[in-house]
Amino acid sequence: xxxxxxxxxxxxxxxxxxxxxxxxxxxxxxxxxxxxxxxxxxxxxxxxxxxxxxxxxxxxxxxxxxxxxxxxxxxxxxxxxxxxxxxxxxxxxxxxxxxxxxxxxxxxxxxxxxxxxxxxxxxxxxxxxxxxxxxxxxxxxxxxxxxxxxxxxxxxxxxxxxxxxxxxxxxxxxxxxxxxxxxxxxxxxxxxxxxxxxxxxx
Amino acid sequence: xxxxxxxxxxxxxxxxxxxxxxxxxxxxxxxxxxxxxxxxxxxxxxxxxxxxxxxxxxxxxxxxxxxxxxxxxxxxxxxxxxxxxxxxxxxxxxxxxxxxxxxxxxxxxxxxxxxxxxxxxxxxxxxxxxxxxxxxxxxxxxxxxxxxxxxxxxxxxxxxxxxxxxxxxxxxxxxxxxxxxxxxxxxxxxxxxxxxxxxxxxxxxxxxxxxxxxxx
Numbered sequence: 001x002x003x004x005x006x007x008x009x010x011x012x013x014x015x016x017x018x019x020x021x022x023x024x025x026x027x028x029x030x031x032x033x034x035x036x037x038x039x040x041x042x043x044x045x046x047x048x049x050x051x052x053x054x055x056x057x058x059x060x061x062x063x064x065x066x067x068x069x070x071x072x073x074x075x076x077x078x079x080x081x082x083x084x085x086x087x088x089x090x091x092x093x094x095x096x097x098x099x100x101x102x103x104x105x106x107x108x109x110x111x112x113x114x115x116x117x118x119x120x121x122x123x124x125x126x127x128x129x130x131x132x133x134x135x136x137x138x139x140x141x142x143x144x145x146x147x148x149x150x151x152x153x154x155x156x157x158x159x160x161x162x163x164x165x166x167x168x169x170x171x172x173x174x175x176x177x178x179x180x181x182x183x184x185x186x187x188x189x190x191x192x193x194x195x196x197x198x199x200x201x202x
Numbered sequence: 203x204x205x206x207x208x209x210x211x212x213x214x215x216x217x218x219x220x221x222x223x224x225x226x227x228x229x230x231x232x233x234x235x236x237x238x239x240x241x242x243x244x245x246x247x248x249x250x251x252x253x254x255x256x257x258x259x260x261x262x263x264x265x266x267x268x269x270x271x272x273x274x275x276x277x278x279x280x281x282x283x284x285x286x287x288x289x290x291x292x293x294x295x296x297x298x299x300x301x302x303x304x305x306x307x308x309x310x311x312x313x314x315x316x317x318x319x320x321x322x323x324x325x326x327x328x329x330x331x332x333x334x335x336x337x338x339x340x341x342x343x344x345x346x347x348x349x350x351x352x353x354x355x356x357x358x359x360x361x362x363x364x365x366x367x368x369x370x371x372x373x374x375x376x377x378x379x380x381x382x383x384x385x386x387x388x389x390x391x392x393x394x395x396x397x398x399x400x401x402x403x404x405x406x407x408x409x410x411x412x413x414x415x416x417x418x
Contacts, residue, residue: 013312088405088410090406110378111377117373120362121362121366139410173405175398176411177405177411178396178398180387180413181393181395183393186396190394190396190400193384193396194394197384
């Protein structure tokens with residue numbers, strides 16, 4: 001009887017231990033074994049082999065080549081670029097609007113007057129795009145501010161791809177135009193809309 | 203350990219301990235066993251032969267007698283019956299270091315594991331409580347610390363709207379109207395406000411606008 005009880009205890013506890021070990025073994029399975037790594041150190045030290053080496057001068061990480069100053073820095077011949085390095089299409093403007101609303105509008109506001117929702121919580125207002133200074137600013141400068149940050153605005157280089165930064169700049173230009181459009185340059189239908197507006201007010 | 207095959211022993215005392223006897227004949231012998239190694243007796247013939255226990259074996263027999271006298275008569279009788287039937291007693295105990303012999307070790311191990319698990323859970327719960335639910339409080343007692351409130355003078359704290367979510371919605375709605383409607387920015391100078399979609403169309407048609415570096 002005693003022997004039977006002991007064997008029952010054995011099997012239950014043994015099953016539990018096997019289950020725990022199995023869970024631990026399964027938990028240990030991962031893809032770390034297959035990840036890219038240096039199997040051999042480049043150069044051995046007297047004490048430890050070492051795989052982490054200092055980068056050579058001029059070394060560029062894969063996918064981080066920045067040879068085109070116009071596209072990646074907004075600079076042409078040492079000056080802020082006045083032209084876009086990409087073609088402005090409807091898709092670019094739509095992408096710029098999407099990214100602007102996601103990243104910029106909380107501070108600069110949906111309409112670009114610098115009255116984002118953070119101003120409701122006491123944060124200092126950023127610059128409005130609808131000033132002579134920023135309307136006449138080269139697009140390369142606007143791109144550089146997104147990339148490097150300015151004042152209390154931090155860099156968005158790690159958050160927004162260069163192509164999307166240019167799309168945002170294009171959208172900012174559209175915002176500026178939408179709030180500062182000379183009537184004589186507008187299409188007829190737009191002028192008609194304004195005329196209707198005047199009649200309504202009159 | 204000696205091995206004897208087909209030998210005949212007569213009128214003598216034979217010490218069996220650890221020896222092998224195969225096909226032997228014992229005539230009027232005394233077979234003595236002292237509790238040493240178990241002997242082997244195969245196809246042997248015994249004539250008027252007695253058995254005698256000595257040493258440790260005798261001690262075992264005395265032990266069984268004590269048990270019987272103490273009231274475990276049935277138990278001792280069962281052992282004797284089994285011996286008569288040829289059923290060997292329970293084999294000698296495994297070595298004490300064999301974990302299968304000490305089932306209580308598993309229970310102790312399980313108990314220790316359980317206690318450790320409980321302690322771990324309690325620690326996790328304490329950390330969870332301390333760092334997630336009360337990040338600014340000293341959960342071990344003492345003065346409650348609220349770094350942000352302590353460092354920013356009250357007069358500099360922004361006055362938030364009573365219903366911040368509603369204020370957000372109103373704020374964004376107003377900006378959306380500005381962004382999606384016609385209007386005048388500076389009517390005297392002929393500067394209008396147009397919907398952003400209309401601005402898209404103009405830019406796609408004429409390219410991005412270029413303003414002069416000075417003045418509007």
